[in-house]
Amino acid sequence: MRLVIHSRKEPYSVRLGDIPGFSNLSSDEKVLNYTIRICGCGLSQNKPFCDGHHRLTTDEEEGKVYTYDLENKRIKAEEYYRKDMKY
Numbered sequence: 001m002r003l004v005i006h007s008r009k010e011p012y013s014v015r016l017g018d019i020p021g022f023s024n025l026s027s028d029e030k031v032l033n034y035t036i037r038i039c040g041c042g043l044s045q046n047k048p049f050c051d052g053h054h055r056l057t058t059d060e061e062e063g064k065v066y067t068y069d070l071e072n073k074r075i076k077a078e079e080y081y082r083k084d085m086k087y
């Protein structure tokens with residue numbers, strides 16, 4: 001079992017040209033300037049890419065732990081994890 005905590009509420013933006021060695025694969029400026037978005041929230045259904053599910057996290061309160069079921073419904077983490085568990 002593994003519990004992974006994500007606190008980020010937005011994707012990481014990565015410009016292809018900034019990936020080490022990528023310019024060896026393409027010298028096309030349009031390709032090098034293309035930006036991909038990598039999921040930082042952990043909720044994407046299309047990992048590693050962002051699919052917009054991070055919008056579910058916008059009203060999460062700082063310091064609280066949330067979890068989401070397979071239908072993207074927010075559920076109270078305390079109902080799923082022991083209260084004495086250290087995060």
Ligand code: FES
Nearest residue numbers: 039040050053054
């Ligand atoms: S950052 Fe996770 S879906 Fe967008």
